[in-house]
Structure formats: C-alpha cells, structure tokens
Amino acid sequence: MPPAVSIQNLSKAFTLGQTQQGFVNMTDSLRRAARASLSRLNRWLKPSAADRNQYWALKDVSFDVNPGEVVGVIGRNGAGKSTLLKVLSRVTVPTSGRIEVRGRMGSMLEVNAGFHPELTGRENVFLAGSILGMRRREILAKFDQIVEFSEIGQHLDTPVKRYSSGQYVRLAFAVTAYLEPEVLIVDEVLAVGDATFQRRCIDRMADLARQGRTILFVTHNMQLVPQLCQRAVYLEKGAVKAIGPAAEVTQAYMDRLLEDSRVGDLRDKPRTGDGRAQFVRAGVIDPAGRPLSVFTTGDDLIVHLEVEAKEPLPDLTMAVVLTSLHGARVISGWSREDGFSTALTPGPHVFECRFKNVCVRPGHTFLVNLWMATATGTLVDAVDHAIVMDAISDERYAHLSTSQDHGMVYFDHAWKRIS
Numbered sequence: 001m002p003p004a005v006s007i008q009n010l011s012k013a014f015t016l017g018q019t020q021q022g023f024v025n026m027t028d029s030l031r032r033a034a035r036a037s038l039s040r041l042n043r044w045l046k047p048s049a050a051d052r053n054q055y056w057a058l059k060d061v062s063f064d065v066n067p068g069e070v071v072g073v074i075g076r077n078g079a080g081k082s083t084l085l086k087v088l089s090r091v092t093v094p095t096s097g098r099i100e101v102r103g104r105m106g107s108m109l110e111v112n113a114g115f116h117p118e119l120t121g122r123e124n125v126f127l128a129g130s131i132l133g134m135r136r137r138e139i140l141a142k143f144d145q146i147v148e149f150s151e152i153g154q155h156l157d158t159p160v161k162r163y164s165s166g167q168y169v170r171l172a173f174a175v176t177a178y179l180e181p182e183v184l185i186v187d188e189v190l191a192v193g194d195a196t197f198q199r200r201c202i203d204r205m206a207d208l209a210r211q212g213r214t215i216l217f218v219t220h221n222m223q224l225v226p227q228l229c230q231r232a233v234y235l236e237k238g239a240v241k242a243i244g245p246a247a248e249v250t251q252a253y254m255d256r257l258l259e260d261s262r263v264g265d266l267r268d269k270p271r272t273g274d275g276r277a278q279f280v281r282a283g284v285i286d287p288a289g290r291p292l293s294v295f296t297t298g299d300d301l302i303v304h305l306e307v308e309a310k311e312p313l314p315d316l317t318m319a320v321v322l323t324s325l326h327g328a329r330v331i332s333g334w335s336r337e338d339g340f341s342t343a344l345t346p347g348p349h350v351f352e353c354r355f356k357n358v359c360v361r362p363g364h365t366f367l368v369n370l371w372m373a374t375a376t377g378t379l380v381d382a383v384d385h386a387i388v389m390d391a392i393s394d395e396r397y398a399h400l401s402t403s404q405d406h407g408m409v410y411f412d413h414a415w416k417r418i419s
Helices: 026-045 081-088 121-131 136-150 165-178 188-192 195-210 224-228 246-261
Strands: 005-015 054-065 070-074 096-101 105-108 183-186 214-218 231-236 239-245 277-285 294-296 301-309 316-324 329-334 347-355 365-374 379-392
Touching (some): 054 239, 081 096, 081 214, 105 165, 121 136, 121 165, 195 224, 239 246, 301 365, 316 347, 329 347
Parallel strands (some): 294 379
Antiparallel strands (some): 005 054, 231 239, 301 347, 365 379
C-alpha cells in the first residue's frame, strides 16, 4: 500500500527581513516560479548577499507516513516543526523537494488561521467543509457533532472574530476532526484549551486513528507521544535527527535536552526571537550567589540571568518557566505580574528571579525555560531548556515519596477525621 504522506528531500529557506507569502492565483504562482528558477540560476553562478541572509527552516527532510499511522513531530522551538506542517498544509511553498498526500487533508495550525473572521461559526463550518470538497448533505450529517464537541451552541451565529481563543480553537478542532479528512495535520494549538478540552481532543484523535485516519501532529508533551503515536520524527535545526518508534525517539530527544541543558552558557543554544537582546548565561544559585548543581526541595529557587541588549528596549517583559521533562508547565514567574521593570539599555544586564519555598518532589528533574518580549507581544528572545536541575531532599522532606505517580510538586497539607 502506498504511503498516505510522502516527503522527499524537502527544504524551505527564508530570507531574513523578507515577507513570506502563501499560495496565490495561478498567474502569480507561475510568475513566482519563473523568478525563483532565475534566482536559483543566479545564485549558482554567483552567490549574493541575499544567500548569506538565508535561513533554512527545513533542510533535506525525507520520510513517509503510512495510512492509519499517527506520527508525532518533536523538537525544540525553531527546529522546523511548524514550518514542516505549513508546507504540508500548503500554507507556504517549499524551496525544493517533493510532497505527495493521498486523500483529503485537513489541517489545524495557528489559532487565528483557517476561518473567515467576518463569517459566523455556522458559516465557517460550511465553508471549511466545501474547501475539503464535501457536499452540503455530508456537512449537515456531521454538523450536530461539531456543535456538541465545540460547545459554542449559543454563539454559533456570532462572527468568529468575536470568539475567545478557547472558543475559536474548540470550533476549529471540531470542524477539522469531525469532517474526517483522510490525513489530519495538527500543530500544537491545543495548548490554548483547558485540560478537559485537551483530553477530549486526544481521545478524538485516538478514535480517528482507530478508524484508519492518518495523523501528523506537533507537540511538546513528551508523555503523549508514546501513548498516541506509533512513530515520531525528531527535528533539529531543520533536519531529521531521528525517526522511529515513538518511545525510542522521545527518549533520545529528552536525553539530548538533558545533555545540552547542563551548560550555563546560552550563546550557542537554539532560540527564537528577533535577537535585539539575548539571554547569554543562566544558572540556579544559592542565597550567597554560589552556583548549584542540584536543588533542595523546600528552598528558594533563585534563577540567575545574564542578558545582553543590542539596542534600547524600554518596555520589556521577562519570564522564567519551570517545566517537567515531559513538557508540563509547573510554575512560572513573569516580571510584568510582579510590577518589575526589565527595561534594557544597550550592553550587559544581570537579573535574578526568586521563587519562594519551591517544593518540587525529590527525585524529579525539572527544566528552566526563558522568555522575553515587548509590550506589543513581539518575541525578542526565548530559550527552551536553558537549565536542567535535579531535585533532592534534606531532613525536612526525607519522608516524601519520589514516585512519579505522586505528582511533581508537594504542598504542605493536613488530614483530619470528621466522623
């Protein structure tokens, strides 16, 4: 049986500072193809400054996905995961390579993509179905299930531009999943929904997989990949680092995270953002300022940050986010919530973020992720897995279980008998 999705030597380059466009009309597409061919010939004859400014989001990616297979796409931010799904979904065109998709394809990418904002939820359901090539009676047969799953019944005839992000995602997923394309592509937009909604989405994807649908999805939830997927693709710097059984590839990815995260210097770390300022070093320290190699449960967690700015950034927000090895967020500290100014002038800066009495259960390993953005939401720098830290116990918490089943964080609590 031929594969449902076949990707052969797929590459995608972006020219820094240039606006990328998706698919347009046939005439413009032909013109663009001709210009691209001429540009490739000129680059072959004489490399230009534009070539030196090229960023390869994907480089020679090749793999097949079999009918009825669920494949997770994993990797750090900036590894090329979302670009891969956008190319597969025909949101953007590849620079080179070939893609074959057999069967009707549905995709769910950015939260704000896929619906016409001026149309109502009801109208967008029928629009999405018609784009998939479905007849009206086919859409009507699924309509009640879509409305029930999305839980937006009373807002069904409201323009979707007035929906909250949660309402938008619920409807978008319901439309994508219940119109039942043969190939389903899902980026990690499900993180917008609450835990109950995410569980329902996962259950729905599992149902579709049992029905023989093919699913590719991006996730940072490393626990979910072995549970839902037969195989995983691990991307690093736009290339396939590993592909194979989901549990093995996930473990290889987490091992790499641990290896890379034990270094305090962040200059060579994978990152995203416009680079006007960057985190250059980070570490966990004790109250005297000495670096720690392990963290003791119940102590204050002090994250030491060194930042270098290339230009003035007067209104900036920084965040320190702790996650589990599997990607679950545990706690976070945001400068704006604390009313703390992180305005930067050109040059080096040093900050500390202190979490008081952090009770990560002993025996757990946690990751520290760093983030900074402007007041308008423009991402300046983000480094995932900047620090890795193992939690240990002293005599205060020696009685705590280290079982993974007991959760990652401990809170003091008391029991009493009522009757």
